[in-house]
Amino acid sequence: MVHHLNKLLLGLDETSLSEVHQLQCLVHKDVVSSLLQLEREATDAGFALKVASSYRSFYRQLLIWNNKAKGLRTTLDAKGKPLEISALSDKEKVFAILRWSALPGASRHHWGTDLDVYDASRISSDYQLQLTVAETEGDGPFVEFHCWLKAELAKKDSDFYHPYAIDRGGIAPEPWHISYTPLAKKFASIFSFDLLYQQLAATEFELKTTVLDNLEEIYDRFIKGSVNT
Numbered sequence: 001m002v003h004h005l006n007k008l009l010l011g012l013d014e015t016s017l018s019e020v021h022q023l024q025c026l027v028h029k030d031v032v033s034s035l036l037q038l039e040r041e042a043t044d045a046g047f048a049l050k051v052a053s054s055y056r057s058f059y060r061q062l063l064i065w066n067n068k069a070k071g072l073r074t075t076l077d078a079k080g081k082p083l084e085i086s087a088l089s090d091k092e093k094v095f096a097i098l099r100w101s102a103l104p105g106a107s108r109h110h111w112g113t114d115l116d117v118y119d120a121s122r123i124s125s126d127y128q129l130q131l132t133v134a135e136t137e138g139d140g141p142f143v144e145f146h147c148w149l150k151a152e153l154a155k156k157d158s159d160f161y162h163p164y165a166i167d168r169g170g171i172a173p174e175p176w177h178i179s180y181t182p183l184a185k186k187f188a189s190i191f192s193f194d195l196l197y198q199q200l201a202a203t204e205f206e207l208k209t210t211v212l213d214n215l216e217e218i219y220d221r222f223i224k225g226s227v228n229t
């Protein structure tokens, strides 16, 4: 049982997942009814809630990590501008990637409890979704939706919360990222440094030595305050 839960926390166990056809996403089976209810409430408020990202496996996150480390996928700076990754030292690379992307094994998307959502009613079908703060502020297309979502999640009986609502100098704020509270809080309390260290030590990936050498600092800055939120 403990073994099974550890695998789930690392994105290595898919037996508890369920597909939500209406939203074309994969989530933990316990999340389905609350998610569909949130979607209905969004519809009633005049929005079209869609899911950009839900469950993501350890190996999917590993591929994202490796592609960013190799410069095959864009890494953004603190202001959201593309960064020239090859000009950085290995340690700088690791910390630049971590601002926007989780280490494999340390993404809340592994749990099936966390989702990135947006409002399809305010964009055209060929719109390139970015999931940036700029889309949620000023004259961005999702301003009204995020205003509604924030109020919805602040309600006492809400099943979801924003784990990355404020910028603590670690992961950038992600208003589009919501988390299913009952399960995510439990998973967060079980997730640990040792669990992550053991999995990463047993895996081959880009910048591995630098990551393992700095894992305590990484855990404190990017994981403890977010995964354990």
Ligand SMILES: [Zn+2]
Residues within 6 Å of the ligand: 053, 109, 114, 115, 116, 174, 176, 177
């Ligand atoms: Zn997310």
